[in-house]
Amino acid sequence: MMKFRKTLWLLAASATMALPQMADAARPWMLPSETMFAGSGNEWVTVDAAISSDLYYFDHPGQDWQPIATAPDGSAAQVENRAIGKLRQTFDLGIKTKGTYKIAIVNEMLMGSYMLNGERKMLPRGTTAATLATAVPQGATDVQTATARTRIETFVTAGEPDRKVFTTTGKGLEMVPVTHPNDLAVGEAATFQFLLNGKPAAGLDVVAIPGGIRYRSDLKQMDAKTDAEGKVSFTWPEAGMYWVSISSGGRRGPGGEGPGAGGPGGAPGAGRPQGQPQGEGAPRPPMGPPQDRATYAMTVEVQG
């Protein structure tokens, strides 16, 4: 970790730098072609991955995300036919054994800045811990960094759902199922636990939004807040694919975790222009050093 020093710091600018593609209510997601398989050994799921305003339509540039698939026994599974299009990424995964598969996209970036010749310069977009040394030029001082972690997941099950794939890494925001994400049904409550860096993510806002926003006027967003154990429950009003998202940190400076669910949709940077006063009464606190940020989003299917 770099040494932090108090300085005036355009935090919002750093947020914009870190996740520029998530501005204006865009939501990151993966959508599996189906979530339930018989487990006959020769089945395929096709997954679309995109950032978009509507769920689940493609209206933003496709992302060069590297998907990681985990087979029911916990081993890595190979994704095939990966292609990055103008508006989405798509890939296939063979469903060869019974049990639950996890498909994840995990991004970790460094955001921050350094002083060079009396000027504060931003770290270039896409800087990671591995590239930090080359991103910061010789002679730079007062380097400030924070980590931005994004995790996007979805799950599919052949036969009966099982739980081997739900191991956590202790980094960023992660979901631990109380209710299995491939065992959700209309009218039933489902509980998920969220961890932030391996510890219960308490007091964070979580949103759930059913897909198909484009063809209805009501967003149908459900809001909840994690309890002391990081747990949250939703009772599904109708069948379909749902986008569930939670985020933490980074947007308001010290002491202001802010609603992770910023505007409608709750995606990072959702709802309001970055860097504008947020008009919630209290004056903006002085900017501190950049804050670590974490975002989690998953797509789950609710059976009707």
Place this chain on the structure above:
Amino acid sequence: MQISHKIVLTGAAMGASALAMPAAAQTLDVTLTLPRLSVAEYHRPYVAIWLEKEGAPARTLSVLYDVDKRNNAGVKWLRDIRMWWRASGRSLTLPADGISGATRAPGTHKLSFTAGKGGMPALAPGKYTLVVEAARESGGREAVRVPLNVTAAGARGSASGQFELGAVSAVLSR
């Protein structure tokens, strides 16, 4: 000699079956109607029939699907019988003796289940629900729930679907 030998064998077989199935073997007769649908593309529905009792796992009595497809390929679409798949189907290995059967044509069909055979358990008195769910390729899906209040005398119930199923009735006797 030959004759008496046969008699002994038969007697033994009868004794064994009497032990496995007491004299009061329950029989559940289910009558269901698959409506004749006037649609451009008709496929016979996949149908699952199962019993529910609160606090007990669902018991599949019968699942009618494309059993004759090569490489057991018909099982691929069993998950389209979505309620049944979640309640019972996904934990079964199919085809299963006494449970799997071929799809049926539109019309009225009677299926009989004997306690202790296939998936049919012996039913203690109590409240059960018989569920029949039909899912049709390129078509709809519907589940019909028939409440069965089982007493020592048996049980009787009926219900009707609107789209993919017609009348469903069940009679439990012993």
